[in-house]
Amino acid sequence: FSRLQVEREIVAAPEDLKPYGLETPVLRIRVREGDNRHELLLGDRNPVGDARYARSEAKTSVFLVAEGNWAVFNKGLNDLRRRSLFTFAVDDVRGLRTEWEDGSVVQVRLLDDGKTWQADGQGDVKIRPGKVENVIQQLHWLRAIAFVDEDPSKLAPHGLDPPHVKVDLRLSGGESIEFRLGRVEDGKKDVTAVSSQLHAVVKVNSGVLEDIPKTISAIEERSLFPLDRDDVEEVAWKLDNVEGQAVRLEPNKWGMKGKDGKPREFKDSWRVNSLLWDLGDAEYREKADSGGPVAGEPHGRMDFFIGGKIALSLAWDKPAPEGEAAVHLWMTGSREAGR
Numbered sequence: 248f249s250r251l252q253v254e255r256e257i258v259a260a261p262e263d264l265k266p267y268g269l270e271t272p273v274l275r276i277r278v279r280e281g282d283n284r285h286e287l288l289l290g291d292r293n294p295v296g297d298a299r300y301a302r303s304e305a306k307t308s309v310f311l312v313a314e315g316n317w318a319v320f321n322k323g324l325n326d327l328r329r330r331s332l333f334t335f336a337v338d339d340v341r342g343l344r345t346e347w348e349d350g351s352v353v354q355v356r357l358l359d360d361g362k363t364w365q366a367d368g369q370g371d372v373k374i375r376p377g378k379v380e381n382v383i384q385q386l387h388w389l390r391a392i393a394f395v396d397e398d399p400s401k402l403a404p405h406g407l408d409p410p411h412v413k414v415d416l417r418l419s420g421g422e423s424i425e426f427r428l429g430r431v432e433d434g435k436k437d438v439t440a441v442s443s444q445l446h447a448v449v450k451v452n453s454g455v456l457e458d459i460p461k462t463i464s465a466i467e468e469r470s471l472f473p474l475d476r477d478d479v480e481e482v483a484w485k486l487d488n489v490e491g492q493a494v495r496l497e498p499n500k501w502g503m504k505g506k507d508g509k510p511r512e513f514k515d516s517w518r519v520n521s522l523l524w525d526l527g528d529a530e531y532r533e534k535a536d537s538g539g540p541v542a543g544e545p546h547g548r549m550d551f552f553i554g555g556k557i558a559l560s561l562a563w564d565k566p567a568p569e570g571e572a573a574v575h576l577w578m579t580g581s582r583e584a585g586r
Contacts, residue, residue: 254310255311257310260307261308264309269309275287276320285304290302297313330449333387335387335416335424337383337387340419341417341418342354342357342416343355343382343383344414344415344417348410354368364379369463374463374466374467378467391445391449392452413425426440427440428455437451440455464533470527472526472551474551482522482551486546487547493513496510499517501516532573545562545563548560548563549562559580560579561578
């Protein structure tokens, strides 16, 4: 309202407001600032259609304001409501617990170092911090699509007692936040929800259900590449009978080693950098066993060097031509041998 600009004055002191649609305004906006009140009247569009006639108590004239202001001012009460389901600060979260309708429970807490997440009762499972933080971020930014019931205690009629899943967040000050989600109905892209930080039952995008972990494996550290990409100095590979070795020449420049052992600049250095980025995001599906040496000659192998030594080796079987796409992969070096 305070930034509204007059496009052009039409008439300084009109005797009749009806031609401008201001005798009975299409929209009347009143604003109170302390003891002062301001009023703006919006009428019909001008003949060109790019502006509206307007008048304010501060001006006796009729003037034009850009039509784009209409969408800003023409808001109902529902449009002005707060739609964020949560008000917590992401950095204040110290605990996350999810409980699903079938009894599946995931519970983790942040340790005193402020970086490490630990699964309650499963201390041997390594949690990937980024995955937990992603869940918290997705909840923090969740917005209501529509308001279903103004009474947040009426849960059963909306499929929230019992809920399909319940999420509890524990904050640093000891406060607990509860969030409930119902089941997704066939053909629907939204789902009922209620948060202890928003006084209403609402509809939210059903995609949030995909972000909430149902098993501890969903947030477990399963990275195939636990190295810092920038620390890798050499990459050697063998696929069947094809071998090669790339050497880092500069931060973003790689060279390919020839038969003489000397690296020659690789024009497509981005391919090596892209490989390291892709590996950094890659994860294994599950651990096949507790460890063991590579069985026979692997179909493929990659070695990553840091400080002149192999920091990580990945070796894998030949993928099946049809059917199951998963293959056994062995990791050695920076981790205990395993597959």
